Amino acid sequence: MTEKTRLKAIRFPEYLVRDLSKHVRRGKQSDFIIRATEEALLRLKQAKALKEYQGVFTPDEYPEFRDRESIEAWVRNLRQEAEERLARWSRDEK
Structure with missing residues (x-):
């Protein structure tokens, strides 16, 4: 079963778009951004949990x-x- 997706317009700085195109082949860029976002959100959630349960x-x-x-x-x-x-x-x- 395929996961539902939604289109989200996000603005990126030009240098980041150039680097993404340079290092990640076309057709794989969305997957790369999704994985990077998932990893960043996980770190954010972990930091929040650590702060909440500190002590x-x-x-x-x-x-x-x-x-x-x-x-x-x-x-x-x-x-x-x-x-x-x-x-x-x-x-x-x-």
Whole structure:
């Protein structure tokens, strides 16, 4: 099923139109702009959510979020656990 679309007239600076034409082939420019807009909106929504929920994870209740180093260690550990789980599942399927 094809997603419904709407035409939206948007003005772009000339330099941006030139760069778009130079780097993205004709016929793919709308897709490129749509993907770029989706990515920018996602970042905008994430920033808004972060601002809205700022302070929810207090260091007393969540020491893993105390500082940048703690967060990085927590993420590394999460990734390691996921890799180990995946390795176990791969072995079990054989």
